[in-house]
Structure formats: C-alpha cells, structure tokens
Amino acid sequence: MDIASLADAVQRGERRAVARAITLVESTRPEHRAQATALLETLARTGREAIRIGLSGTPGVGKSTFIESFGLMLVEQGLRVAVLAVDPSSKRTGGSILGDKTRMEQLSRSPNAFIRPSPSQSHLGGVARRTREGVALCEAAGYDVVLIETVGVGQSETVVAELSDIFLLLLAPAGGDELQGVKRGIMEAADIILVNKADGALKPAAMRTCADYAGALRLLRRRPQDPEGFPKAMTVSALDVSGLDVAWSEICKLVEWRRAQGHWQTRRAEQARHWFQEEVRQTLLARLDSPQARAVMQTLSGQVADGQITASRAAEDLFARIWPEMQPTNPPESLDAATDTP
Template sequence: MDIHDLATRVQAGERRALARAITLVESGRADHRAQAGALLDALAPLGRQALRIGLSGTPGVGKSTFIEAFGMFLIEQGLKVAVLAVDPSSARSGGSILGDKTRMERLSRQKNAFIRPSPSQSQLGGVARRTREAVALCEAAGFDVVLIETVGVGQSETMVAEMSDLFLLLLAPAGGDELQGVKRGIMEIADLILVNKADGDLKPMAMRTCADYAGALRLLRKRAYDPQGFPKAMTVSAVTQDGLTDAWETIQTLIAWRREHGHWTRRRAHQARHWFEEDVRHGLLSVLDQKDTRARIDTLGDQVANGQISASRAAADILTHLRPVRKI
C-alpha cells in the first residue's frame, strides 16, 4: 500500500480513500498497524480540527433518525459532516449488523456527508477501539463536524467523552424522573440533554421529561469547563426538525465559550495523553496472548478450576513470569 498516495487522497477529501484509511486503522494486523501509524503521522502536520460531537442514548431513542435530521441541517448550513456509528458486536459470533448507514438513507446520498459504521468488537464504553483514529482521519479529510454515535448501552457509556469536544445525551419522553437524572455515570459527562420525539401526542410528556432533567442538572456539581446555565436540557423532534436550530446555537455558544477560556485546548491535550496511555495498556495486555504466556495461563487456569491453587496465587505467578518483559 502506497501510504503517501493514500494520505494525499484523504487530504483531498476522497471518500473512498477515507473509507480505505479507516479500514486500515481498524485492522489488528501488525503490518497494518505500522502502516496506519505512518498514515496518521503523514496527516498530522495538516493540523485540521473538526467539531467532535459524541452522541449516546438508549436503544430505540431515535439516535439514527436524529443524526440524519441533524446532519442534513448542518449540511444546509454549508458544513461537511462525518458520522462514525459504532454498532454492538455479538458476544457469541462476534458479528455486527452495521445497519446505521441504511437508516440514514437521505444523509448517505449527500456529497458533503460521510457515514462509517464500525463494530464495537470487545471494546467497552460504547465506542470501538480505533474510533479516535477514525476521527483524526475525518478531520484530515476536511470535515467540519464529526458525529460519534455510540452503541447505546446505558449509564456506563462514558468513553466517548475522551474523544469528543461535546457530548449529547438523547432521551425519550418518560425516559426517567429527576432521581434518574442525578445518577452518576453518563449524566455527569453530558453537556446537553436532548429529549427527542417532542412531537404529536408525545410532546407534553417530552416537556415534562425535559423539566425533570433540567431540575436534576441543577443538583449536579458545577464543572469548571461549563459556563453559567450548562449543562442544560432541551426538547427536539427529529421528525418535524423542531428544536434543531436552538440545539445547534446552544452547541456553538458552549464551544465558543470553551475556546475563549482555554478549555478546548486543554481538553484536546488531556485526551491525547489519555489515548497514549490506553495504547500502552493495550500493548501490555497483548503480551498475554503470546504463545508461551497463553500456555502458562491455560495450565494455571486448569489448576485454579480444579482447586489445586488459588486464583490470586496463580495471578501472582503469571505476573512474576511477565516481569522480564515489563522491564524491556
């Protein structure tokens, strides 16, 4: 693979080249990882930055419908929009449906839009392991806004906050009360709560849900990187598109304040360090899959299962075995 040619085509905004580049960074093969690193290094000097928006919500809340409506709205504003949708992988077969692009039929036909579904595989936290690198590729390709749609697994889905500038939490009408709103976890990282489906017969219920969560947000501890009045709750309708303009203006207000007060730069620097440390951790864990180490783990695992040795003693044995590797 000609990495220089691929980098040039990605920089020019070729969607086919971008799709190929994301496939490359998602690969786990050692030679592909080396090529992916070279590609990212070649694109890094461009210094292009997009607005990274993480978006989550429970299954059925209308994430794909909202993203299509919001994406179409942004394109009408003259922006280029990339959507990175993470689909849950089967715990049995390891496969994923990857149907988000089919759901966003109108958006997928837009020349200024790019939609890429990816499997979560065994990664926890609602995102795929290489989503961060896919975001960097979309930025290098010249997209103005990158929407990161997470799996939608619930309250522990917080990893997306480490790769986005702003986090939207989508809720359905009657999706919880004020007590639900003060629970720790995903609520603490939300910058904007959007109660979707605020149309038709569901609109009064959506308004009540929004009021409940607005009250709950006032009970949460104030964050240093928020201006007065944030985080906040709003109602939107992906079907009628009501509230999309207000939501976008609110997002721009928050981002402008964070840029002005230096929070944008500090957040990006913190995220870069976080993912460096994550890559180190994954590299150390990969040592456990080496043939000799795997054989030792299997042997000790059988002894633990048979009650011949305690789990803690077996784990200590493995760590002792790995010490020479750690020193390197």
C-alpha cells in the same frame, strides 16, 4: 500500499480514501499497524480541527434518526459532516449488522457527508478501539463536524466523552425523573441532554421529562469547563426537525466559550494522555495473545478453577513468568511480615 498517495487522497477529502484509511487503522495485522501509524503521523501535520460531537442514548431513543436530521441541517448550512457509528458485536459470532447507512439513507447520499459504521468487537464503553483514529482521519479530510454515535449501553457509557468536544445525551419521553437524573456516570459527562420525540402525543411527556432532568442538572456540582446555564436539557424532534437549530446554536455557544477560556485545548491534551495510556494497556493485553502466554494462562486457569490458587495470585504469577523484567526490584513486604511484632 502507498501511504503517501493515500494521505494525499484523504487530505483532498475523497470519501473512498477516507474509508480505506479507516479500514487500515482498524486492522490488527502487524504490517497494517505499521502502515496505519505512518499514515496517522503524516496526517497529524495537517493541523485541521473539527467539532467532535459524541452522542449516546439507550437503544430505540432515535439516535440514527436524530443524526440524519441533524446532519442534513448542517449540510444545508454548508458544513461537511462525518458520522462514525459504532455497532454492537455479537458475543456468539463476533459479527455486527452495520446498518446505519441504511437508516441514514438521505444523509448517506449527500456528497458533503461521510458515514462509517464500525463494529464494537470486544471494546467496552460504547465505542470501538480505533474510533479515535477514525476521528483524526475525518479531521484530516476536512470535515467540519464529526458525529460519534455510540452503541447505546446505558449509564456507564462514558468513554465517548474522552474523544469528543461536546457530549450529547439523547433521552426518550417519560424516561426518568429527577432521581434518575442525578445518578452518576453518563449524566455527569453530558454537556447537553436532548429529549427526543417531542412531537405528537409524546410532546407533553417530553416536556415533563425535560423539566425533570433540568431540575436534576441543577443539583449536580458545576464543572469548570461549563459556562453559566450548562449543562442543560432541551427538547427536540428528529421526525419533525424541530429544535435542532436551537440545539446547534447552543453547541456553538458552548464551543466558543470553551475555546475563549482555554478549556478546549486543555481538554484535548487530557484526552491525548488518556488514549496514550489506553493504548499501552491494549498493547500489553495483545502481548498476552502469544503461544507462550496462552499455555501459561491455561495452566493457571485450571489451578484457579480447582481452587488451588486465587485469581489475583495467578495474575501475578502469569506476569512474573512472561515478563520477569517488569517485576519490582524491591517488592513490598508481605502483609504477614508487616504485621509481625519483634
């Protein structure tokens, strides 16, 4: 593959080239990983930045409908919009439906929009392992806004906050009360809470839910990256396309304030460090997928199952056999030795 030609096509904003580039970075083949690294290093010099918006919510809350209506509104304003949707993978077959393009039929036909569904595979936290690289490719292609739709797994889905500038949490009417709102996890990561489906017979319930969560947000400790009034709760209707312009106005207000106060670049630097550490962890796990490591793991797994050895001791033995050079030169004294009296 000609990496230079692919990089040029991505920088020109060719959607087919962006799709090919994302396929390349998602590949696990060693030769593709080397090419993907070269491509990302080439495109990193473009210096282009987009507003990265992470979006999460429980299944059925209307994330895809919201993204289509929101994306069409941004496109009408002259912005280029990329959507990276993460689809859950089956634990039985490993497959994914990847049907977000079908759900976002109108947005997918717009020449200024790009939609890419990706399988989550075994990665936890609602995003795929290479979602961050996909965001970087969309930025290099000149997209103004990158929307990252997560799987939708619940209160622990906070990984998307580590690759987005603004984190939106979509909720359904009658989805909780103030006690639900103060639960830690995803609520603490949200910048704006949007109560969707605020239309028709559900509108009164949506208004009550919004009021409950607005009250709950006031009980949370204020974060240094938030101006007065944030995080906040709002009502929207993706079906009636109401409240979306107000939500975009609040997003722009928050982006401008964070840029002016220096939180924007600080946060992106912290995210870069986080993903470096995550890449190290994933690389170490990949190193365990070798014939030698699998043989040792199989032996130790049998010993753990039989109760001959604890899981923690088995893990230590595994690394001692595979990577002896990584063992500490001066191991700490055992607990028994530390508690013995002379």
